[in-house]
Amino acid sequence: MEKEVVISLKNVSKYFEGRKTIDNVSLDIYRGEIFTIMGCSGSGKSTLLRIMTGIIKPDEGSVIIKGKDITRLSYEELNETRKSFGMLFQYSALLDSLTVKENVALPLKEHTKLPDQIIDIIIKLKLSLVGLRGFENYYPSQISGGMKKRVGLARAIALDPDIVFYDEPTSGLDPVVGGVIDKLIKDLSDKLLITSVVITHDMQSVFKISDRIAMIHKGKLIEIGTPVEIKNSNNPYIQQFINGSPNGPIDFFKEDIGLTDLY
Amino acid sequence: MINYLGKFIIGIFKETLEIIILFFNTLGWIFFGFLRRKPVKLESIFYQMVFAGVRSVLIVFFITIFTGIVLAMQTAYQLEKMGAVIYVASLVAISLCRELSPVLTSLVVAGRVGSAIAAELGTMKVSEQIEALDIMGIDKNRFLVAPRFIALFFMLPCLTILGNLSGILGGFIVGTTSLNINPYLYIQTTFKYLKLKDIFTGLTKSFVFAMIIALVSCFEGLNTKGGAEGVGKATTRSVVISFILILLFDCIITAIFYFSKL
Numbered sequence: 001m002e003k004e005v006v007i008s009l010k011n012v013s014k015y016f017e018g019r020k021t022i023d024n025v026s027l028d029i030y031r032g033e034i035f036t037i038m039g040c041s042g043s044g045k046s047t048l049l050r051i052m053t054g055i056i057k058p059d060e061g062s063v064i065i066k067g068k069d070i071t072r073l074s075y076e077e078l079n080e081t082r083k084s085f086g087m088l089f090q091y092s093a094l095l096d097s098l099t100v101k102e103n104v105a106l107p108l109k110e111h112t113k114l115p116d117q118i119i120d121i122i123i124k125l126k127l128s129l130v131g132l133r134g135f136e137n138y139y140p141s142q143i144s145g146g147m148k149k150r151v152g153l154a155r156a157i158a159l160d161p162d163i164v165f166y167d168e169p170t171s172g173l174d175p176v177v178g179g180v181i182d183k184l185i186k187d188l189s190d191k192l193l194i195t196s197v198v199i200t201h202d203m204q205s206v207f208k209i210s211d212r213i214a215m216i217h218k219g220k221l222i223e224i225g226t227p228v229e230i231k232n233s234n235n236p237y238i239q240q241f242i243n244g245s246p247n248g249p250i251d252f253f254k255e256d257i258g259l260t261d262l263y
Numbered sequence: 264m265i266n267y268l269g270k271f272i273i274g275i276f277k278e279t280l281e282i283i284i285l286f287f288n289t290l291g292w293i294f295f296g297f298l299r300r301k302p303v304k305l306e307s308i309f310y311q312m313v314f315a316g317v318r319s320v321l322i323v324f325f326i327t328i329f330t331g332i333v334l335a336m337q338t339a340y341q342l343e344k345m346g347a348v349i350y351v352a353s354l355v356a357i358s359l360c361r362e363l364s365p366v367l368t369s370l371v372v373a374g375r376v377g378s379a380i381a382a383e384l385g386t387m388k389v390s391e392q393i394e395a396l397d398i399m400g401i402d403k404n405r406f407l408v409a410p411r412f413i414a415l416f417f418m419l420p421c422l423t424i425l426g427n428l429s430g431i432l433g434g435f436i437v438g439t440t441s442l443n444i445n446p447y448l449y450i451q452t453t454f455k456y457l458k459l460k461d462i463f464t465g466l467t468k469s470f471v472f473a474m475i476i477a478l479v480s481c482f483e484g485l486n487t488k489g490g491a492e493g494v495g496k497a498t499t500r501s502v503v504i505s506f507i508l509i510l511l512f513d514c515i516i517t518a519i520f521y522f523s524k525l
Binding site for chain 2: 089
């Protein structure tokens with residue numbers, strides 16, 4: 001069976017202050033899969049995610065989501081397309097001035113004409129999906145980081161999106177909550193056929209959840225493959241990244257402080 | 264040096280242009296939002312009105328009543344020499360309504376409300392909340408800027424009227440107690456010389472100042488960069504720029520009224 005391409009990046013490049021942050025990246029993401037992008041901090045993976053969501057416009061190339069090139073859409077059309085997106089932010093990005101319930105209800109109230117009773121039911125459903133029933137009336141400042149992440153996830157899936165983006169979903173969480181989030185991501189993708197794009201450098205969760213993995217370094221796509229392929233890859237960059245070793249082709253001391261001449 | 268100056272001037276022009284764009288975009292949402300079936304939410308307008316208006320009543324009252332008291336004493340000091348102490352009443356009323364109450368009230372509101380708006384939106388920006396709104400397909404100008412704009416546009420003139428009243432009350436207290444003016448005569452003199460157009464010119468100013476405060480503080484908040492330091496900078500900038508623009512526009516509007524004999 002031919003796999004349906006949901007997100008397709010074609011020769012995408014982005015410059016920041018003359019420096020190439022994203023360097024000619026092309027990749028396809030298929031319906032229902034969990035696609036993980038891994039890389040060191042500063043490798044451009046967050047920029048890549050923001051290019052896919054249309055927050056950042058690439059300088060070159062096109063981003064085709066469900067057949068539409070989002071770099072060429074008008075503001076209204078882009079907002080229309082975004083209704084089929086959900087995104088879980090690294091620090092949850094819940095609105096502080098709203099309660100948990102109002103946060104989850106926000107996309108529903110803004111984009112649908114559903115009566116309040118039905119919205120209430122949907123909120124209860126989404127919150128129980130992430131295991132947070134009974135916290136409806138708390139403010140984001142009153143709940144823990146892991147709970148915020150789960151509320152963020154409930155908000156991301158409130159409109160039943162086709163695509164959910166995860167920006168470091170497990171960072172800053174204890175291993176158990178991290179495991180819960182991983183399981184939620186996997187469940188959503190398996191049961192609801194949601195396409196997931198995950199950015200992370202948490203190696204444990206990468207191999208647990210991913211269907212395919214892309215490794216990115218200094219804005220360049222180094223390799224794409226299944227977890228097994230990546231694990232057995234001969235690429236020294238990937239081996240160093242997986243093992244977390246300080247010695248190898250990725251040399252922070254040389255690159256960051258500009259000590260190349262000294263060595 | 265010249266390079267730096269050029270960059271500075273280009274920066275000012277760019278920022279002015281962006282604030283003007285924000286202004287028209289916000290107006291677009293306010294007047295045509297419901298045509299696109301996305302009206303500005305009434306709840307958040309009322310919430311902002313309470314915050315910007317009702318909660319500022321006390322400080323506006325105190326600032327203007329003391330200004331009225333000081334104004335009465337200072338003018339009496341001069342008018343006593345000419346034996347025209349009774350004119351303290353009209354002088355206090357007219358200078359307050361035309362000038363002091365609109366300006367002082369907006370400066371207080373710029374400091375109290377404008378800074379709060381810049382800090383709130385700035386924090387939302389640095390903690391990715393604005394980006395979250397973008398990704399949810401919610402327009403930030405409609406959701407955040409428009410309610411604040413409407414609230415300030417209606418509440419600042421109300422506060423100015425309150426300032427007029429409490430300033431006149433301050434003058435009245437001094438006039439009737441230490442200057443020994445008959446209370447009835449004081450009120451009569453006040454309204455004999457105070458024309459409705461004096462109040463209108465003052466209110467015109469406060470409508471303009473309200474737009475300045477709302478736009479500048481929202482703009483600075485939404486364009487915050489960096490973390491906590493960026494929020495601090497945005498807050499400071501919003502207050503400083505609002506103050507300068509308020510006084511600049513006060514000058515311009517006063518000149519317009521003066522030369523057109525209003």
